[in-house]
Amino acid sequence: MGDNKNFTIRIPATSANIGPGFDVVGLSLSLYLTLTVSYPKPTPQGPYVAPAITYSGEGAEEVPLDAYKNLTTRVALYLLRCHSISQFPSHLKIHANNEIPFGRGLGSSGAAVIAGVILGNELGELNLPTERLLDFALMVERHPDNVTAALVGGFVGSYLKELDEQASEAASVPLSEVLPEYPPDAGEAWGLNPPVPPFGIGHYIRFRWAESIKAIAIIPRFELSTAKARDVLPTQYSRKDLVFNMQRLAVLTTALGQSPPDPGLIYEAMKDRVHQPYRKTLIPGLPEVTSEITPTSHKGLLGICLSGAGPTILALATEGFEAIAEDARLIFKKFGVEIDWKLLEVAGGSTVEH
Numbered sequence: 001m002g003d004n005k006n007f008t009i010r011i012p013a014t015s016a017n018i019g020p021g022f023d024v025v026g027l028s029l030s031l032y033l034t035l036t037v038s039y040p041k042p043t044p045q046g047p048y049v050a051p052a053i054t055y056s057g058e059g060a061e062e063v064p065l066d067a068y069k070n071l072t073t074r075v076a077l078y079l080l081r082c083h084s085i086s087q088f089p090s091h092l093k094i095h096a097n098n099e100i101p102f103g104r105g106l107g108s109s110g111a112a113v114i115a116g117v118i119l120g121n122e123l124g125e126l127n128l129p130t131e132r133l134l135d136f137a138l139m140v141e142r143h144p145d146n147v148t149a150a151l152v153g154g155f156v157g158s159y160l161k162e163l164d165e166q167a168s169e170a171a172s173v174p175l176s177e178v179l180p181e182y183p184p185d186a187g188e189a190w191g192l193n194p195p196v197p198p199f200g201i202g203h204y205i206r207f208r209w210a211e212s213i214k215a216i217a218i219i220p221r222f223e224l225s226t227a228k229a230r231d232v233l234p235t236q237y238s239r240k241d242l243v244f245n246m247q248r249l250a251v252l253t254t255a256l257g258q259s260p261p262d263p264g265l266i267y268e269a270m271k272d273r274v275h276q277p278y279r280k281t282l283i284p285g286l287p288e289v290t291s292e293i294t295p296t297s298h299k300g301l302l303g304i305c306l307s308g309a310g311p312t313i314l315a316l317a318t319e320g321f322e323a324i325a326e327d328a329r330l331i332f333k334k335f336g337v338e339i340d341w342k343l344l345e346v347a348g349g350s351t352v353e354h
């Protein structure tokens with residue numbers, strides 16, 4: 001007689017960039033994508049039964065429930081195939097409950113990808129180390145800020161290693177080859193040669209975070225895809241703008257770990273000239289919200305920036321949370337943008353519970 005294997009995977013939301021750290025820093029936040037997984041082990045006799053996915057919460061109306069189309073399960077299958085396991089276990093059941101709104105700059109896709117690598121690791125009983133899970137995630141989401149923070153948790157800085165020619169080629173295959181949407185009945189014959197990631201693509205470090213700092217996510221009621229928000233960015237920058245960002249980022253990574261945090265240092269250090277000025281065309285009210293809410297006008301505010309690719313605004317503060325959020329609401333309203341807001345804590349990394 002077999003038994004059911006059950007486990008739960010929990011992935012936090014993330015805010016990338018924190019102003020000047022475009023594609024470099026990420027912060028994990030206390031909203032979660034939770035997967036509850038079960039399947040019989042050993043596999044019962046009889047015909048193969050394809051995975052059954054159910055889903056509740058954010059994105060429930062749009063997310064595909066077909067395991068060969070859903071981002072999380074496609075990533076899991078990629079990991080399994082790279083380890084010579086061609087299909088999901090028979091009778092697999094997954095329920096996803098998602099608190100992370102889609103396309104708002106809170107790392108929903110990064111969370112779905114990390115959920116996928118962890119799911120693949122568990123289903124295949126692969127015991128891969130965190131660094132290797134990150135390699136797989138980086139084959140799918142190719143900027144490291146969200147996925148690294150979602151995987152390891154906290155306030156994290158990361159870079160991608162310069163790869164040799166062969167490894168670079170292996171790491172730059174199109175996403176459609178990493179994650180093909182193939183028909184469920186293709187079975188064993190399908191994709192015996194997945195592009196295995198080179199080792200050690202991403203490297204990271206966790207910075208300190210002062211406990212008194214909370215994150216206010218001011219979330220406009222419209223979606224903005226990361227792809228669209230990256231399309232408006234230039235391919236070249238002036239030395240002046242790069243130095244502007246590097247100066248601030250160098251200060252910010254330490255300033256957010258100091259107690260008590262210094263608004264005089266942090267507010268200026270959260271300014272950016274690499275992505276926010278270009279994204280204002282897509283987010284009405286962005287320059288006004290980030291310039292009119294200051295530590296002088298709002299006690300407790302430390303700094304304010306675009307969260308990830310937007311449209312969410314991230315305000316870091318030690319008190320006065322409601323006044324900050326409600327005033328941001330009034331400014332956005334002048335531009336015809338309605339918002340919701342949430343007070344969030346900095347979260348730990350992804351977990352698996354058996």
Ligand SMILES: Nc1ncnc2c1ncn2[C@@H]1O[C@H](COP(=O)(O)OP(=O)(O)OP(=O)(O)O)[C@@H](O)[C@H]1O
Nearest residue numbers: 071102103104105106107108109112225226308309
């Ligand atoms: N839980 C999920 N399950 C399956 N697909 C998801 C899930 N969460 C997000 N996605 C996919 O990712 C898309 C959103 O990704 P996108 O990169 O545009 O925004 P984001 O990750 O929310 O924002 P950002 O990267 O700026 O933080 C969704 O439209 C959906 O296709």
Ligand SMILES: N[C@@H](CCO)C(=O)O
Nearest residue numbers: 016022023226308309
């Ligand atoms: N660094 C990325 C984060 C979004 O996923 C960007 O700003 O485009």
